Amino acid sequence: MSSTWGKNIEISIFGESHGSGIGVVINGLPAGEDIDMDELLAQMARRAPGNDKTATPRKESDLPEILSGILNNKTTGAPLCTVIRNTNTRSQDYGNLLTTPRPSHADLTGHVRYGGYNDLRGGGHFSGRLTAPLVFAGAVARQILERRGIKIGAHILSVGNISDRPFDPTNISDELLASLGRKKFAVIDEASEAPMRELIECCRMSQDSIGGVVESAVTGVPIGIGSPMFGGVENVISSIVFGVPAVKGIEFGSGFDGSKLKGSENNDPFIYENGTVKTATNNHGGSLGGITSGMPIIFRAAIKPTASISQKQNTVDIEKHENTELNIKGRHDPCIVVRAVPVIESAAAIAVLELMMEKTTL
Secondary structure, X not given: OOOEEOOOXXXXXXXXXXXOEEEEEEEOOOOOOEOOXXXXXXXXXXXXXXXXOOOOOOOOOOOEEEEEOEEOOEEOXXXXXXXXXXXXXXXXXXXXXXXXXXXXXXXXXXXXXXXXXXXXXXXXXXXXXXXXXXXXXHHHHHHHHHOOOOEEEEEEEEEOOEEOOOOOOOOOOHHXXXXXXXXOOOOOOHHHHHXXXXXXXXXXXXXXXXXXXXXXXXXXXXXXXXXXXXXXXXXXXXXXXXOOOOEEEEEEOOHHHHOOOOHHHHOOOEEEEOOEEEEOOOOOOOEEXXXXXXXXXXXXXXXXXXXXXXXXXXXXXXXXXXXXXXXXXXXXXXXOHXXXXXXXXXXXXXXHHHHHHHHOOO
């Protein structure tokens, strides 16, 4: 399996959903960086399951056990390795999946790719549970970035057809990004939370699920970061964001809507502001030619509905070679979007740190 990402900052994620533990090894971190463990644990808690009706009832503390790379709350320069123990597994819920793959899961493709040796319990290495070590790595990266004036935040832009107010593309305050990070249900417009929750609850009660979109912003990145053609801002961020299970699409700036505009409408005029070149608008989403423009980096990730639903579904029996029906057991999120917010933020933090270290020594 290819679970290693990055060149300057290399992360390697290991473990399975129902194994003894999951974790990450981070190579390339600069030595001597202060790591606030309370802040790191706060980021882990944002993603942890079992804390809200919009999430799976599976309870996991997600407390990281740091094995190397941090001493006296400072990075040592050695590989940073952490393990997160799995403490609340019910593997018996997955016994019927050995021959009847779940629709929209990796059960069938993983079975073929790995000759039937892949761990199906809780999704194994394909599980969204593996985003916990990704959040750990992102929590470390964002602390290093924040000391360089780079801030990262995200919110639930939409659940189904219910939308939150989007970021202002040119003016995103540190206070807004910080406030979103303190919310269990991260929306900008508080009025959008209730109808979103109502839709999620409706899906949960009908044994169904719903998808949505997470919008993320990165501010404070200096102009000139990124290496086209294949090491550009969009390339690097997209490559790690697509490692998050359930992400099925990504767009930057005006994205697909920009394709409907004329050049005169989509172009961002350059202006001088306080002696600095900026753009009056930000349809480019902070990247021109794959290189940062100094404007906020804004992107949106489309999250598919949770594939595991309790309704009876059609599938196949790969042992009997016949069509059949499947009832999925286990504990699952009726909407992944809510807990995906800190995961997308973490992916962005790791990607931006990778880009920064390509250009300069921190």
